[in-house]
Amino acid sequence: MLPLPTFSVLSPRSVADAVGMLTDHPEARLIAGGTDLLPSMKYGLFSPPALIRLGGVAALQDITTTEEGGLRIGSGATLRAVGRDPRVQRLYPALAAATRTVATSTIQAMGTLGGNLMLDTRCAWYNQSSFWRGALGGCLKCHSGPEGAICHVAPKGKGCYAAHSADTAPGLLLYGAEVELVSSRGARQVAVSALYGEDGRDWIRRAPDELLTAVILPPPPPGAVVHRKLRARASIDYPLLLTAAAFDPEGGPRVVVSAVGPRPILLSGLAEAFRDGGVEAVAEAGYKQVSPLSTHV
């Protein structure tokens, strides 16, 4: 077993506490379920001097119905709690389904919805031990990468192609979800569709002092929304491809694909394609809009 680096733990009891600590300790990182953070720290991807543990902030775990008829899901709600919530199952079945495809049931019991949305982009050239990355000579995403490091996925490119791998994001995007970000400067809401950046290094549009407190879902759209995950094995694995698809008899199909680049992609022009050539044409139109590069082994 790999040892963890040494760090201290701060345990806020309220959102205000947590936000204050985040302001006071800019080098600290937030930990909720820790299912992604701790393995990454064991790999030496980063070594924060302190972790702010969100498990003690009870309010973050609430799932409540909004006045509009949607749901407000606390970022600290576990994936299991979200997936088992009857309101989520009834109103947002694609979200419930997505939570059940994350890693394994034990990780779903520890991991949180907020943590899943904040999942760092992943790449086979990056998510490795410090020994391994040293032998490789680093890459663009390694914070401590040497001068002249390249992206091994696309050596001639300038960007980092590490793949967005948050299983719940595509469905939430189609449901029109927003996230609430709170800092000592106040609170703001950002659509999930606007949450992610275009480069694997600059993948999240969250300020360092902001805490993701909740996911706010409007009432579900008419028609069905489904979630599909392609992965090497039927358990534990990160996605090779994520798709969420919505079909509204009025508006036609909407499809989000992810895990093929640093952010989820809402495909365009599908309504026209569907009108002209049905499902096959939608698939063709979608296929043309993604150009996956292998970030897997």
Place this chain on the structure above:
Amino acid sequence: MSEHEKPSGEPVPVGRRGGKIDGLPKITGAARFTDDLTLPGMLHGAFLRSPHAHARILSIDVSAAAALPGVYAVLTGADLPTPYGVIPVAQDEHALAVGKVLFIGDEVAAVAAVDQETARRAAALIRVEYEPLEGVFTIEDALNPDKPLLHDERRRKGDTNVLRRVFQKYGDPEAGFAEADVILESSYDYPGSTHVPLETQVALAQPHPDGKLTLWSSTQIPHYLHRIVAKVLGMREQDVRVIKPDVGAGYGGKSDPFANELCAAALARKTGRPVKFILDREEVFYAHRGRHPTRMTLKMGVTKDGRITAADFKAWAAGGAYASYGVVTAYYFGVFLPLPYKLDHWQFESHRCYTNHPPCGPKRGHGAIQPRFALELHLDKLAHAIGMSPEALRLKNTVEPDTETSNGLRITSVALKECVDKVVAASGYLEKRGKLGPNRGIGLATSAYMCGALHPIVQSEMPQSAVQICADRSGRVSILSGTADIGQGSNHMLAAIVAGRLGIPETDCVVLESDTGLTPVDLGSYSSRVTFFAGNAAKMAAEQLYAVIRAAAAEKLGGDDVVMAGGKVFRASAPEKALEFADAVQLAEERHGTLGFVGHYKPPKIGSRFRRQSVGPSPAYSFTAQVAEVVVDPETGFVTVERIWAAHDCGKALNPTIVEGQIEGCVYMGVGEALGEEQSYTKTGLHRAPSILEYKIPTVFETPEITTIIVESNDKEGPYGAKEAGEGPQLSTVPAIANAIFDACGVWMNEAPFTPDRVLKAIERRDREARRAAAEEGA
């Protein structure tokens, strides 16, 4: 309970079902693995590993590491200069690199410190100056005399990185091909894969004030480890004691001495403190010793009525940086090519090469998996070509009992036909083949494997297994053996034989194994030898104890028709007047003195026409037939193995529950190698996936429903008829799946593993060829 008839006609009750005698402690967590052991003052070891695939070491500066508080000792290659290797003719390893590093992950220096974190931190402070050398990464590189040699002390003009080339020819292949009606030739590629035991390699060394040393280790080979530790540390063998605690599996991956064992021992001697040295999961991928990635070509001929007339096989294995068992691998490739079939005219040429990768070695089905994959696919192709059922083609060519093969293997018991018949019937193979509709298919393969190498690794006329048993007055029987139970059930096997002979429950036996300070020598858990070899030694000891107790009981009971069964000793003619087993033991002890007996096993001298055939022969062979049913998704290329039927001729199941477990484990491992496992490296020699997240062993969802069928051929020389069950059943799995994929969608998967991208490419090629054929027909 099934009973095995002894030649004398008296039944010996072996074959009881049930859990292992040492199963409960493992389930409840009471078992003690090496990492569970802690000693006062114990230090922890860590390695500095090479970041280069091939480089000369110009200098090593350990001063910063040695100065770090909490560090007790630092070792480099200069401290342990004695080369070693598990095979006497290939002593090419050092505990720590001497002069050169040969793969990314090669051990360069070792540190002992108060805890693992400090040891790791110290290792990172060691400064090494390297001169990078050109890497040797492919078969082409290895065969190229212009490339640098990994082990360059042996360089002569024209030398390449081939560790061993083997060429053997039997009969007249040219004449054999001339007899054929159909000749096919194909290339095959089988990937490297690794063992992934649940427990990583762990060693704990304790120095003693008198200069002696005790080493606990998660090893499959306590005896060889004992010898090599003594050699490398310059100690007398009498002063080294190797103990193997409970081990969380090996599959061949713990059959070599490892740097963590040697460095734990050396650091303990240097510091005067116990040192524990555990590998993390990534390091196990570098320690490796797994399956050789192998490129093969196979040419075979058959007559129209399905007789195999000739074969020509070539194999090239990229074996990594050290020899390990690679010399043996090169021989096994050929020796196990034809078996289980009769083949009179054939030849093979194999090359085991060095490359700048983690070293390959033995993995379950060592040396036989790759040729079996090629040959079993090839047989289906030939069957297809002559319009014969694959099962009929196999049955037509199967070896017969009590014969000798063209390459001089003595065949005794064979129940392969029964295995084939049973899997074919259970799976509905004949009804299903070609009829399951698009993208669903069924495939068959058969195989054979050894039950222990006839010749020991280190030439010797001494026994290869030995067992000592004592009966005490309580009625408990202790069994001392140097065998290494690594989870496969060899402890239970010994108890089943002794308890079966004495008519007592296995749980009344205490097995004390794998302590070179206490137990008689056994060569270890490799080559599927333990049941046949140590089982026979246990039988020999048990028969003696049985005779003494029986004689004493006969005197007391007044007649010699004495039977020992159900924990009682009684006359068959008067079962109501039974002695308790313990009472009979006491009578025997009064009469005979303390009851202790030894048994040993040395395989018979089996003459061969071929003097050179020293690697490969076994006193007996196991046989397997398997059928796989698969579904292929033509959109994504994903293959789902839905069911496997596996029939295995294990001679006699000493405990059917454990035999079934071994068959299931073999099938599971085969499914992993078929679907996704691959030791894959970047072009600079860096392992692409040194973690069990990215190295794709099957989860429960990828594991098919497995139907196991035990077939008993009752081998005349096996202990109460038993042969091996731990490795042979894996040989059929991958080719059965490949043949099922052909049945499903008409593509031959000549390259494993059958990953979605490979399957998809094969399907696209099939469609392209079909379109071209249609166009040509149209034109």
